[in-house]
Amino acid sequence: MTLNAYYNRFNPDKEYEKSLFLAGRGLQSAELNETQEYALSKLKGIGDAIFRDGDVITGSNCIIDRETGKVTLESGKIYLRGAVRKVEKEEFIIPLSTIVRIGVYYLESTITELEDENLRDPAVGTRNYQEVGAARLKVSTIWGYQAEGLSPRFSEGEFYPIYNIENGVLIEHSQPPQANIVTTALARYDKEANGSYVVNGLEVMFLQKEEGEGGKKIFVINEGKAHVDGYEIELPHSIRVSFDEDPDIKSVESEPHTFQPNSQRVMELKVNDFPISEIKKVDITVQKTITITHGSYSGAIDPIPDSAVLEIIQIKQGNVIYENSIDYKLNAGNVDWSLPGKEPAPGSSYQITYRCRTHVSPEDISEEGCKVRGAVDNSLVLIDYTWKMPRYDLITIDSKGAVRRIKGIAHPWRPSMPKAPSGQLLLCYIHQTWKNGEKEGVKIVNNAIHAVPMNELEAMKKGINDLYALVAQERLRNDANSREPTTKKGVFVDSFFDDDMRDQGISQSAAIVNKELILPIDVTIADIDGGEKTYLLPYEL
Structure with a gap:
């Protein structure tokens, strides 16, 4: 609400310290408003030196039900815009499949005598009784949240985030703050002297992989405490973090194999590099026997219905067997009868046995290969496929408690280990083999730097x-x-x-x-015998 008769000339850039009221001059309403602004500005400067907007002073605990998404926020006090403000208890439902920021909305409203009759002058017996006076500025703080992909819960007010929730898990948040200047000095000393390190706990374990194609991998970070760049972070309970399964894919073209079938005429083909991501093509040599009708004239060229013909094994008509390179020849995938030899009668049919290359669909595809059938024994099998290269990834945590995965550089046999960026503490490295049967292809080595007790x-x-x-x-x-x-x-x-x-x-x-x-010592052993006899050391009188 806009007040027409409200004046406030406060400007911090002019560096006015206070108002100096002079005798004999009228008092301005603007001067009274400026006096309030002077005091509030100085108080805010002191508060901002100690706290940050959104710092929890007391209470305000966040409790999450991971099954239903119900969030319970206790009442408490939070520092906002130069003052410690009270916030009431609130409950609401949040989505569990995205990143949610929980905080408070800061709303300002103007209250006049129209909204609150008690703002009229209560002084009975005066000329100003029940007359209108100054309006009031009301500040409200309300719990709320913002989620990725969802519209804000409130359309008005400024939002100050306090808690971060990832997939229904509360990420570490700061404890009630101390003096920031002292905290910063201690953090700088700790960082320069010791770097970042784990005090206790924070072991990482692989939990499971989500079902379905492209399911995420879920890891568990145990409760514990660490110092990152000098700032203490603490996980009061274990948390779950999930990362996409995004292997680096390498293509292999025309990998050669020799067809050696079993008794069922099926070959279990194992590729050189695995686990397989996708089999693009399997090219084999097959042998076929078909019937072809000779051309309408002698010396005609008869086409073979398959492409990529390698050789003609036999041409036969009744009991007559024609000889290759004497009666016919293979020419551009066709039977050429232009040679001066025997030839079937024009328009007659004959049988031809030949070998050609063709594509077949693989069967029973696994991470190591597939089954192939129908090829000629000891013939060449070519397979095109893509496979998942091994990779080393890091799991790190920063001074805000945010957990990240740092991807390494994949390589067919020698993947490189990435380094943790500045400002992040290494918790473990993950050897991503992408193979089944090896805990879903994940090998974890907890190699965080730990503080060593005395x-x-x-x-x-x-x-x-x-x-x-x-x-x-x-x-x-x-x-x-x-x-x-x-x-x-x-x-x-x-x-x-x-x-x-x-x-x-x-x-x-x-x-x-x-x-x-x-050196030996010459001693004399004296048996006291239970004190029945007195023994004295040698002496002279």
């Missing part, structure tokens, strides 16, 4: 020291073995860990303390 560092330090000691002993042993036989005879290295290297037939007289050989 107790593990101390154990590692102790292990390194032990390793140095073992290496030193090995060097002594090698040095002894490398000497001349006359000088090293009877020489060996004893680490003094136990008695396995000493002569068990000789009494142990060496003084070994803490795995070290030391």
